[in-house]
Amino acid sequence: MKITVQLLLRITVAILLVQTLRFKFTAHPESVYIFSKIGMEPYGRVGIGIFELIAAILLLVPKTVWAGALLTLGIISGALLMHITILGIEVNEDGGLLFYMALLIFVLSLAILWMNRKNLPFIGKKL
Numbered sequence: 427m428k429i430t431v432q433l434l435l436r437i438t439v440a441i442l443l444v445q446t447l448r449f450k451f452t453a454h455p456e457s458v459y460i461f462s463k464i465g466m467e468p469y470g471r472v473g474i475g476i477f478e479l480i481a482a483i484l485l486l487v488p489k490t491v492w493a494g495a496l497l498t499l500g501i502i503s504g505a506l507l508m509h510i511t512i513l514g515i516e517v518n519e520d521g522g523l524l525f526y527m528a529l530l531i532f533v534l535s536l537a538i539l540w541m542n543r544k545n546l547p548f549i550g551k552k553l
Contacts, residue, residue, distance in 0.1 A: 432541050436491060439498060439534050440482040442527065450475035456518055464508050477501055485538070492546050495539035502532045 449457040450471050461467040466474075478501060484494030505528045509515060515522045544550045 432491075432538065435534050435538050435541075436485045436494075439495075439531055439538065440485045442531050443478045443482040443485075443498065447475050447479060450478075460513065460517060460524075464512050474501060474504075489545075492539060492542040492550075495535045495542065498531065498535040499539065502528050502535065506532060 448454070453468070453471075457471055458467055461471040464470070477497065481494050481497040481501060484490040484497060486494075506525070509517075509525045509528065515525045517524055
């Protein structure tokens with residue numbers, strides 16, 4: 427049961443990360459607006475997209491799940507921080523969809539990391 431729940435969480439987070447890549451890599455106007463507003467257009471948009479793709483792949487490989495969850499937490503922490511400090515909860519009248527999706531990804535990634543805490547290098551064996 428635990429393996430099934432964990433796999434479902436991993437697949438969910440990977441899908442959520444990958445589905446946003448289309449907007450980042452094709453320079454969708456909303457994505458360009460967001461990254462322009464935080465001063466990271468275009469290199470930040472593409473760079474973060476690449477890191478999200480790497481995180482999604484790491485989440486799907488059993489031996490690297492912990493790394494994917496950790497990378498995702500880092501990326502999404504930055505997104506949440508940008509929403510709270512610069513962008514606001516609602517961006518371009520989206521009703522807060524991007525913020526709440528980032529919050530969901532953060533919580534799910536935290537759960538995945540917790541489930542894989544014993545696989546963490548150096549400290550995992552001690553837990």
